[in-house]
Amino acid sequence: MGSIKDKVAIVGMGCTKFGERWDVGYSELMLEAFRECIEDAGIEPKDIDAAWLGTQFTEVNQGVSGLPLADALHLPFIPITHVENMCASGSEALRGASYAVAAGVYDIALAIGVEKLKDIGYGGLPDLSLGAVGKYESLFTPNVTAPGAFAMMATRYFAKYGLSPEEGKMMLAKVSSKSHHNGTMCEKAHLRREAPVEVIMQAPIVAWPLGLYDCCGVSDGSAAAIVVRADMAKNFRADPVYIKALQIVDSSGEELMYTDYDYAHVETTTRAAAKAYEEAGIKNAREEISMAEVHDCFSITEAVTMEDLQFSPRGKVKEDIDAGRFNLDGEQPIQTDGGLKCFGHPIGASGLRMMYEEYKQLQGKAGARQVKNPKFGMTHNLGGLPPHCVISTFIVGH
Amino acid sequence: MVGIISYGAHIPWHRMNRMVIYSAMGFLNPATLTGGEKAIANYDEDSVTMAINAGMNCINGIDRNAVDGVYFASVTMPFKERQNAGIIATALDLRSDIKTADFTGSTKSGTTALLAACDAVKAGSAKSILVCASDCRLALPGSLQEETFGDGAAAFLIGENGVIADFRGAHSISYDFRDTWRTDFDKFNRQWEDRWIRDEGYNKFIPEALSALVKKYDLSPKDVAKAAYPCLYAAAHPRLGKSLGLEPNQIQENMFATVGNTGSAYPLILLGAALEDANPKDNIVVASFGNGSDALLFQATEKLADTKHNGKGIKKLLESKKMLDNYAKYLTFRNVMEVDKGMGRGESAPWEQISLSWRYRRTLLGLVGSRCKKCGTPQFPYQMVCVNPKCNAIDQMEPYRFSDKKGHLFTYTGDNLAFTHNPPAIYGMVDFEGGGRSWFDLTDCDLDGVKVDMLVEMSFRRKFVDEKRGNYGYFWKAVPVRE
Numbered sequence: 001m002g003s004i005k006d007k008v009a010i011v012g013m014g015c016t017k018f019g020e021r022w023d024v025g026y027s028e029l030m031l032e033a034f035r036e037c038i039e040d041a042g043i044e045p046k047d048i049d050a051a052w053l054g055t056q057f058t059e060v061n062q063g064v065s066g067l068p069l070a071d072a073l074h075l076p077f078i079p080i081t082h083v084e085n086m087c088a089s090g091s092e093a094l095r096g097a098s099y100a101v102a103a104g105v106y107d108i109a110l111a112i113g114v115e116k117l118k119d120i121g122y123g124g125l126p127d128l129s130l131g132a133v134g135k136y137e138s139l140f141t142p143n144v145t146a147p148g149a150f151a152m153m154a155t156r157y158f159a160k161y162g163l164s165p166e167e168g169k170m171m172l173a174k175v176s177s178k179s180h181h182n183g184t185m186c187e188k189a190h191l192r193r194e195a196p197v198e199v200i201m202q203a204p205i206v207a208w209p210l211g212l213y214d215c216c217g218v219s220d221g222s223a224a225a226i227v228v229r230a231d232m233a234k235n236f237r238a239d240p241v242y243i244k245a246l247q248i249v250d251s252s253g254e255e256l257m258y259t260d261y262d263y264a265h266v267e268t269t270t271r272a273a274a275k276a277y278e279e280a281g282i283k284n285a286r287e288e289i290s291m292a293e294v295h296d297c298f299s300i301t302e303a304v305t306m307e308d309l310q311f312s313p314r315g316k317v318k319e320d321i322d323a324g325r326f327n328l329d330g331e332q333p334i335q336t337d338g339g340l341k342c343f344g345h346p347i348g349a350s351g352l353r354m355m356y357e358e359y360k361q362l363q364g365k366a367g368a369r370q371v372k373n374p375k376f377g378m379t380h381n382l383g384g385l386p387p388h389c390v391i392s393t394f395i396v397g398h
Numbered sequence: 399m400v401g402i403i404s405y406g407a408h409i410p411w412h413r414m415n416r417m418v419i420y421s422a423m424g425f426l427n428p429a430t431l432t433g434g435e436k437a438i439a440n441y442d443e444d445s446v447t448m449a450i451n452a453g454m455n456c457i458n459g460i461d462r463n464a465v466d467g468v469y470f471a472s473v474t475m476p477f478k479e480r481q482n483a484g485i486i487a488t489a490l491d492l493r494s495d496i497k498t499a500d501f502t503g504s505t506k507s508g509t510t511a512l513l514a515a516c517d518a519v520k521a522g523s524a525k526s527i528l529v530c531a532s533d534c535r536l537a538l539p540g541s542l543q544e545e546t547f548g549d550g551a552a553a554f555l556i557g558e559n560g561v562i563a564d565f566r567g568a569h570s571i572s573y574d575f576r577d578t579w580r581t582d583f584d585k586f587n588r589q590w591e592d593r594w595i596r597d598e599g600y601n602k603f604i605p606e607a608l609s610a611l612v613k614k615y616d617l618s619p620k621d622v623a624k625a626a627y628p629c630l631y632a633a634a635h636p637r638l639g640k641s642l643g644l645e646p647n648q649i650q651e652n653m654f655a656t657v658g659n660t661g662s663a664y665p666l667i668l669l670g671a672a673l674e675d676a677n678p679k680d681n682i683v684v685a686s687f688g689n690g691s692d693a694l695l696f697q698a699t700e701k702l703a704d705t706k707h708n709g710k711g712i713k714k715l716l717e718s719k720k721m722l723d724n725y726a727k728y729l730t731f732r733n734v735m736e737v738d739k740g741m742g743r744g745e746s747a748p749w750e751q752i753s754l755s756w757r758y759r760r761t762l763l764g765l766v767g768s769r770c771k772k773c774g775t776p777q778f779p780y781q782m783v784c785v786n787p788k789c790n791a792i793d794q795m796e797p798y799r800f801s802d803k804k805g806h807l808f809t810y811t812g813d814n815l816a817f818t819h820n821p822p823a824i825y826g827m828v829d830f831e832g833g834g835r836s837w838f839d840l841t842d843c844d845l846d847g848v849k850v851d852m853l854v855e856m857s858f859r860r861k862f863v864d865e866k867r868g869n870y871g872y873f874w875k876a877v878p879v880r881e
Contacts, residue, residue, distance in 0.1 A: 127743050139748055145815045155811060
């Protein structure tokens with residue numbers, strides 16, 4: 001199998017302010033990210049050869065196809081591909097654009113992700129019946145929401161590793177508290193307040209055992225990237241960021257139907273991580289990955305992801321959390337911008353929003369959040385639910 | 399010999415002390431105070447779901463291919479057009495070359511269906527017929543009926559082999575007696591004055607039917623081990639038996655103070671309870687009330703002790719309960735009161751594509767998945783490619799039914815975001831005994847009582863109500879084993 005390593009570079013990125021953007025729709029959001037992105041790359045819209053647009057909830061958003069992007073930006077008769085791969089949709093857009101320039105078919109490609117969630121009229125993500133599962137599955141899938149499906153992972157993690165609900169919740173509270181701290185330093189984040197562990201522990205329960213602060217926000221946002229072939233990158237800027245791995249892995253279905261899966265980790269992340277490390281030539285992820293933006297849709301997701309990405313030994317993440325390993329001043333900072341926890345999760349935008357942070361960190365432009373001399377940054381998306389998901393594991397570096 | 403081969407019941411987990419209703423609504427009609435408790439169907443139950451769960455209880459351990467028909471009796475059938483017995487037969491995963499019929503219109507339809515099944519088997523047109531009777535009647539808030547009506551179901555398998563109670567005969571009477579009625583534009587029952595119902599109907603029809611039955615088969619009152627008949631009025635019930643020459647110990651305890659008046663199911667639930675305590679050779683008479691009466695005579699056989707009802711006899715079902723002390727919650731469960739369903743989330747219902755549901759009916763109604771003939775792994779829903787990663791065989795599947803398998807709750811949550819009439823929405827991953835895993839909604843439980851690895855079984859429930867398209871959607875949920 002081949003590898004994308006060092007064949008493609010990101011030469012420009014943009015990201016909107018995330019939040020409850022009552023004043024704008026998906027078109028305005030895309031434009032906001034796009035404008036910053038092309039200015040950063042130093043290009044004009046007409047320079048773009050092809051584009052990939054990532055969104056999930058087309059039914060409550062802009063509808064299908066790439067046309068809404070063309071309409072919003074009036075891109076001049078170029079191929080636009082709309083991609084949907086649940087929460088990995090934004091990452092999937094970047095993968096499509098990267099493969100296209102790597103193939104030499106296009107010189108300059110745009111990847112953009114957007115989601116306008118705050119027009120549905122109720123909290124949380126749109127109901128399952130609005131297209132997240134098929135018509136057949138909707139007739140027998142339980143009344144599951146995202147918090148509930150991830151809460152079941154916390155229930156099982158606690159049971160498997162002998163944590164009392166209090167011990168388990170305390171471990172998770174530290175995960176969220178750390179992200180909230182980082183979010184205070186990020187202007188584009190939705191939630192920019194400290195959340196002390198004591199406050200988190202007393203918050204109302206959303207889905208037992210997860211409370212309010214164990215769940216990421218729901219917000220609107222967009223992020224975009226311009227990719228080019230690596231050998232062209234320096235024509236655009238002195239500090240391009242190079243792609244080292246782009247992996248997408250889907251569940252096989254066995255986690256949901258076959259009793260081997262322990263529901264205390266995410267098997268698909270585990271597989272996707274191994275593939276990404278192989279592609280990037282990473283031997284020891286705990287030592288070599290400088291920082292990561294992982295899919296902390298819920299605190300428990302971040303905790304098990306640390307194990308799935310081999311940052312912590314299996315079943316031992318609590319020790320690393322307690323030791324502060326993942327704090328901004330720790331050995332392996334995670335969610336340096338506050339993560340989904342503070343940005344919220346406009347589905348199609350998140351993957352590219354994460355990449356925006358890694359891009360800025362690698363360029364040394366992360367301000368107060370700057371990680372010292374990062375070598376490799378990683379992004380991780382989990383689309384779907386722990387036993388049934390799409391995972392992206394991307395690695396970038398110098 | 400034609401008679402009862404097996405029986406089962408479903409009594410909802412929720413009960414309400416009638417004082418809770420009276421405390422809320424007694425101001426309206428102070429004379430409605432009635433003591434005791436009544437059984438209340440959960441928000442996800444209706445007469446069809448309760449009938450199916452009673453049916454599951456009844457045919458547990460019995461070869462389903464030997465069942466030649468389903469008769470369903472109820473005055474509260476969810477579908478006016480679409481045979482409800484057909485839903486039951488599919489959910490119970492019975493053969494398709496069977497007789498099915500809905501019996502309705504009167505609360506005596508339960509005994510009428512029972513009699514029709516006995517007659518059909520006797521006539522040789524079927525070898526065995528499953529009779530399910532179930533009701534979930536709505537009465538106006540503040541009415542006496544709101545206190546007296548209870549929800550429940552019973553099921554009887556009538557056949558020729560392995561008879562535990564021999565069907566000896568019956569006597570039926572029919573009168574257009576309008577004690578209670580409901581037109582096609584009524585949501586709630588209407589009824590005439592109680593004193594008239596009691597004196598001109600209840601106290602006359604049941605005695606008429608029972609005495610004619612006893613006379614027809616040359617029995618005297620002392621030959622009757624148990625007489626089972628519904629209770630409409632607490633004081634009138636024992637007096638009625640006494641007027642027939644029956645001693646108190648010959649009258650089956652009427653469950654009025656524990657379950658309530660369960661309509662079409664009522665005499666059948668009582669018959670089941672009578673069988674539970676019967677001895678071989680006992681003569682048991684059962685009579686219904688509703689536009690007349692059917693009275694049936696059964697005699698218990700030596701095989702009575704072999705009865706299997708899934709460990710869930712009627713006594714156990716009575717004991718296992720959760721007291722509901724919130725009247726508003728009861729109104730919410732029954733959709734008597736419109737409530738805030740959280741805007742879009744609670745109002746959205748899957749669009750059931752009927753052709754799709756037909757195609758996958760064994761999966762969706764029967765909880766039938768598949769088992770790989772190569773590696774033996776059971777899997778739900780039905781797979782074409784084996785899900786076992788060490789096998790992955792293609793097209794090596796045979797149907798495999800999960801509805802009758804117990805399972806262990808691998809993990810769970812109580813979700814306050816998902817809309818349900820009874821939050822939190824509890825759901826979890828079930829690992830089935832014998833293999834297979836899937837996730838299911840849980841019902842008939844409290845979050846505090848749910849534990850990792852606890853034993854659960856499957857229960858047929860309403861999954862959604864689609865008011866926009868006029869549809870009830872059904873599926874199976876997991877419930878903690880009631881013990």
